[in-house]
Amino acid sequence: MLTLENLNVFYGAIHALHDVSLTVNVGEVVTLIGANGAGKSTTLRAITGLLTPRSGRIVFEGQDIAGLPAHTLVARGISMAPEGRGIFANLTVVENLEMGAYLVKDYAQVKRDMERGFTLFPRLEERMKQRAGTLSGGEQQMLAIARALMSHPKLLLLDEPSLGLAPLVCHTIFTTIDEIKAAGTTVLLVEQNANAALKHSDRGYVLETGEVSFQGTAAAIAGDPRVREAYLGE
Amino acid sequence: METFLQQLINGFSLGAIYALIALGYTMVYGVLRLINFAHGDVYMLGAFAGYFIANALELDANPSIFGTIVVTIGSMGICACIGVLIERFAYRPVRSHSRLTSLITAIGVSLLLEYGGQVVFGATPRFFPQMIRSRTYAFGGVQITNQSLLIIIVAVVVMFGLEFVVHRTKIGKAMRATSFNLSVAKLMGINTDFVIAFTFALGSALAAAGGVMVALAIPRIDPLMGLMTGLKAFVAAVLGGIGSIPGAMVGGVLIGLMETWLGATAYSTYRDAVAFSVLILILLFRPAGIMGTATTEKV
Numbered sequence: 001m002l003t004l005e006n007l008n009v010f011y012g013a014i015h016a017l018h019d020v021s022l023t024v025n026v027g028e029v030v031t032l033i034g035a036n037g038a039g040k041s042t043t044l045r046a047i048t049g050l051l052t053p054r055s056g057r058i059v060f061e062g063q064d065i066a067g068l069p070a071h072t073l074v075a076r077g078i079s080m081a082p083e084g085r086g087i088f089a090n091l092t093v094v095e096n097l098e099m100g101a102y103l104v105k106d107y108a109q110v111k112r113d114m115e116r117g118f119t120l121f122p123r124l125e126e127r128m129k130q131r132a133g134t135l136s137g138g139e140q141q142m143l144a145i146a147r148a149l150m151s152h153p154k155l156l157l158l159d160e161p162s163l164g165l166a167p168l169v170c171h172t173i174f175t176t177i178d179e180i181k182a183a184g185t186t187v188l189l190v191e192q193n194a195n196a197a198l199k200h201s202d203r204g205y206v207l208e209t210g211e212v213s214f215q216g217t218a219a220a221i222a223g224d225p226r227v228r229e230a231y232l233g234e
Numbered sequence: 235m236e237t238f239l240q241q242l243i244n245g246f247s248l249g250a251i252y253a254l255i256a257l258g259y260t261m262v263y264g265v266l267r268l269i270n271f272a273h274g275d276v277y278m279l280g281a282f283a284g285y286f287i288a289n290a291l292e293l294d295a296n297p298s299i300f301g302t303i304v305v306t307i308g309s310m311g312i313c314a315c316i317g318v319l320i321e322r323f324a325y326r327p328v329r330s331h332s333r334l335t336s337l338i339t340a341i342g343v344s345l346l347l348e349y350g351g352q353v354v355f356g357a358t359p360r361f362f363p364q365m366i367r368s369r370t371y372a373f374g375g376v377q378i379t380n381q382s383l384l385i386i387i388v389a390v391v392v393m394f395g396l397e398f399v400v401h402r403t404k405i406g407k408a409m410r411a412t413s414f415n416l417s418v419a420k421l422m423g424i425n426t427d428f429v430i431a432f433t434f435a436l437g438s439a440l441a442a443a444g445g446v447m448v449a450l451a452i453p454r455i456d457p458l459m460g461l462m463t464g465l466k467a468f469v470a471a472v473l474g475g476i477g478s479i480p481g482a483m484v485g486g487v488l489i490g491l492m493e494t495w496l497g498a499t500a501y502s503t504y505r506d507a508v509a510f511s512v513l514i515l516i517l518l519f520r521p522a523g524i525m526g527t528a529t530t531e532k533v
């Protein structure tokens with residue numbers, strides 16, 4: 001479904017991604033792990049079109065999408081809950097979800113999708129009319145995920161969805177990822193919480209200072225002694 | 235009491251104009267964090283566009299409310315296009331550069347319109363045709379001209395319209411989303427370039443309405459008329475809290491009221507200084523303005 005081929009991304013003179021290549025197959029949950037500053041968010045930003053790679057290809061469903069404007073990629077089926085959640089604090093919960101459905105023309109459809117979001121996260125329904133800025137961190141993350149699902153993505157990108165959340169809320173987020181996968185959406189997940197992420201993934205990649213240093217099935221990564229030492233806190 | 239009421243009315247109709255222009259500053263700042271210094275000159279162009287339409291319709295000979303509305307809407311349409319062109323050709327090319335670059339560009343556009351206006355329209359003031367026959371209504375000791383009344387009505391209608399657009403329509407919600415976080419707005423599939431262009435169109439149309447309304451009350455128009463009024467409207471936007479739409483409305487009305495009050499005292503020669511004293515005071519004591527929140531500011 002998605003293949004990155006030798007992707008190089010720069011911030012001015014800073015070379016943030018070095019020849020990154022990875023693949024996400026239809027129906028998989030793939031995790032990208034790595035230390036702070038390894039380039040995980042940069043990878044996702046390049047996929048969503050927020051950054052233009054200097055070189056390399058981003059092939060999504062057979063077409064090179066590298067450098068296409070970000071807003072055109074939503075229609076192709078890519079959606080992201082960005083790092084730091086990126087909710088619109090000045091808009092209500094419902095308005096945030098409407099923004100997620102910006103390209104959906106049929107408002108009845110939008111309503112149905114909202115209901116689906118509320119089934120996934122009942123807490124959001126209770127806070128429908130509230131400004132999103134007044135939600136707790138966990139609720140904001142739920143909103144960010146529900147909003148990203150409003151466009152019916154084929155590929156969902158999640159950037160550190162469990163960051164800063166209480167263990168119970170993390171658990172909710174990870175079980176939701178299972179449900180999203182079960183509903184047929186492919187997921188590329190970025191996590192610092194590598195233990196939990198790998199439990200809910202099929203495969204994974206380890207990024208180290210902008211380069212892929214290790215890849216394999218979730219079990220292989222979780223079992224690798226070097227990875228265990230560096231990322232799994234052992 | 236009557237003098238007080240009289241000044242309240244005068245202050246309101248002056249303030250309504252400032253508010254109309256302040257809205258454009260605040261909306262553009264909201265989406266781009268850019269002070270569009272050329273905005274006051276778009277207001278001037280609005281007055282000139284209205285002048286040419288009114289003359290073409292020969293409203294001087296047969297004044298009418300209907301004609302006035304046609305002139306206002308026509309001028310709003312023309313300025314909306316001008317606003318879009320300014321954004322497209324002056325601001326968009328420098329958008330990824332530093333904010334200082336945009337600011338200098340804005341000053342450049344402003345000077346271009348002012349002195350370009352002098353070349354095209356001539357530096358001598360022109361007189362806006364009387365589109366409606368002046369009439370004065372008296373309520374007790376308070377007088378209001380039909381022009382002031384029209385200014386207030388138009389301003390109120392336009393502001394309710396704007397509130398509706400910004401809060402109830404899809405493009406309005408997209409404007410608020412873009413204003414809060416431009417890159418996340420893109421992730422929603424929102425064409426933020428279009429939203430920005432739309433914001434310029436809307437702000438410029440409001441300034442044009444302000445230009446035509448002013449010309450109803452003070453028919454002398456010239457290419458530099460946007461300079462002082464634009465600056466005062468900018469102060470109104472800062473006073474209300476730059477980026478805040480209700481703030482711009484409140485700020486505009488307050489500046490109008492203060493100016494009218496001072497104008498009626500022995501210090502009337504300091505009228506124009508009001509806005510700038512206010513600016514200094516806000517910047518010293520409450521930079522976020524009345525309705526602004528310092529925390530919404532992002533770099």
Ligand SMILES: Nc1ncnc2c1ncn2[C@@H]1O[C@H](COP(=O)(O)OP(=O)(O)O)[C@@H](O)[C@H]1O
Nearest residue numbers: 011014016034035036037038039040041042043
């Ligand atoms: N906007 C930016 N400007 C300059 N450098 C950046 C920017 N964003 C990230 N970087 C740098 O790029 C590298 C990768 O960052 P990022 O992708 O955010 O890491 P991660 O998400 O893995 O923590 C880091 O060295 C970071 O300092």
Ligand SMILES: [Mg+2]
Nearest residue numbers: 040041042083
């Ligand atoms: Mg990151």
